[in-house]
Amino acid sequence: MPKDTTARKLAPQPARQFDAGERQALYDIINARRDVRNEFRPDPIDPAALRRILEAAHAAPSVGFMQPWDFLLIRDPDRRARIHEAFQSANAEAAEMFEPERKAKYSALKLEGILTAPLNICVTCDRTRGGKVVLGRTHNRDMDLYSTVCAVQNLWLAARAEGVGIGWVSIFRPEDLRSLLGIPDHVEIVAYLCAGYIDELFVQPELQARGWRERLPIDSLIHEEEWPGA
Template identity: 75%
Template structure:
């Protein structure tokens, strides 16, 4: 227990230019695949990005994340091979024109980016009973996703691009990263310097999907309709 009572401090107020900088970074964030430069990442810059990720909110302050920094070319080629196999399976799931569109997409930068980072979730961290996780076991996974988002935004502010590669068989990736049973991969990220970036999300630019209208996604108090309690 602390020796003296803990009380909140006066909340910092941010200037308009600081607020705008945050929104600019959010709106400039992209899922980078083919734009990586080969330049190595400065250790101090990488540390700042990881510190930002580590500052993410977590339920019960359990901080369930770890960051596996993957630079070894042999291991990365093995990860890329696992992606290629899973990607062929994914392509076969689409029909007609969508399959052709999918085949034309560049969906990873595993070998091109100078650094890969696997963000994992230790599902035992914090013990058997964790404040805030008592009724939803997956809150540790959600907390780890918050760390991924922090990492992504901090990287963009530093001039780095990040690409999230999700097309893997989990068992393949677990084996390649030598993960213990209680640890899960939440995100496999490709990270590196960029000089070019799409003005809009690449999948939107290439006609795969469009951004939904925010007004169509906002509801008040409950889901519309007459179903459920109080409907």
């Protein structure tokens, strides 16, 4: 490779500037993102669109550029039926953790689309990727997990831009999913996602629309210099 080409690759280049329309499109996608449970269409996701979505996830930042994520695509109806059974078992346990009034509201919520979505995606974190010592992870071992969550967010936003809804199912016993999907011990399950095209979405997050919880005002969460009252 010529020296001038190598030098260009190693040197910063002028940063692309985005116009007002491009910036607004990003904010629109962020604000239009929803956790989808019951609005999936049954038709499969276009392979080219799915590839773009996964490439967006793979473009996420990662500490030490370790890229610890993997994306396990699950389409088989029998496997998803077993995963759904594992969800139902854990969900019954979760319902018992709430006070009676809250329990009734919880039980009325639709919390997954495992069987209705045409595609399930398990996003994992390989905690051995990059070796024993990873740049930027030397003092906080969980940075690989945080990096994988960034990949999930990229996936979610790219999917919304493609007209694909995503629902994050978190009510599982990790050991159940690990067994059902053959995931080795050194790999952490970070997210189990349901994915499919959608025609309708809630204007607000569904839990807000159904009165489960209100969005906190942003001004109450912004602090200067140190923790309030420190």
